[in-house]
Amino acid sequence: MRRVPAACLRTVAVSALERAATTRLPTPHGEFQLIAYRDPVTGQEPLAFVSGRPPAAGAHVRVQVECPVADTLRSTRCDCAALLAHGLSATSAAGGVLLYLRAAPGTLLDRLTHYARQDTSGGPSACSQTPRGYEVPAAILRELGLDDVVLHSSDPRATVALEAHEVRVTRQKPVTLPSGR
Numbered sequence: 001m002r003r004v005p006a007a008c009l010r011t012v013a014v015s016a017l018e019r020a021a022t023t024r025l026p027t028p029h030g031e032f033q034l035i036a037y038r039d040p041v042t043g044q045e046p047l048a049f050v051s052g053r054p055p056a057a058g059a060h061v062r063v064q065v066e067c068p069v070a071d072t073l074r075s076t077r078c079d080c081a082a083l084l085a086h087g088l089s090a091t092s093a094a095g096g097v098l099l100y101l102r103a104a105p106g107t108l109l110d111r112l113t114h115y116a117r118q119d120t121s122g123g124p125s126a127c128s129q130t131p132r133g134y135e136v137p138a139a140i141l142r143e144l145g146l147d148d149v150v151l152h153s154s155d156p157r158a159t160v161a162l163e164a165h166e167v168r169v170t171r172q173k174p175v176t177l178p179s180g181r
């Protein structure tokens with residue numbers, strides 16, 4: 001089992017990531033090698049969908065945050081399912097990696113409670129595809145040997161945030177969903 005030494009990481013929140021499982025995963029968007037990681041300290045279980053053999057420099061990368069309402073319940077109330085499908089297709093086509101950050105326990109109920117309130121009183125959407133931090137994505141990319149990437153993200157802060165964790169972003173590619181999705 002490969003480990004990312006704690007000394008390589010800048011924060012104490014992510015002390016070590018270990019590969020828990022690696023398997024072949026066919027999807028409607030292509031076939032991936034799925035690597036499931038586990039952080040024994042934080043309990044996080046992020047996933048990496050690896051398509052083909054991504055180049056050491058210039059691999060296409062998308063960071064996707066799990067949305068249980070969209071990903072599990074297949075709701076179209078938010079764009080998350082469409083963004084996941086788009087991200088898998090885009091990284092598959094380019095030979096890259098989609099990193100899937102798991103939601104915290106309780107997220108589904110929190111979102112549904114928010115939507116119930118929104119049904120009656122309005123208000124902003126509860127969904128955000130902005131990761132809480134880029135420590136974990138950066139640690140996985142470095143573990144995969146990818147420290148120079150093309151980042152698929154519409155978040156203007158994403159490049160700076162990822163580069164703060166020693167992964168160079170040669171280009172940030174905004175994500176545009178097809179109209180009428």
Ligand SMILES: [Zn+2]
Pocket residue numbers: 067069070078079080081127128
């Ligand atoms: Zn969502």
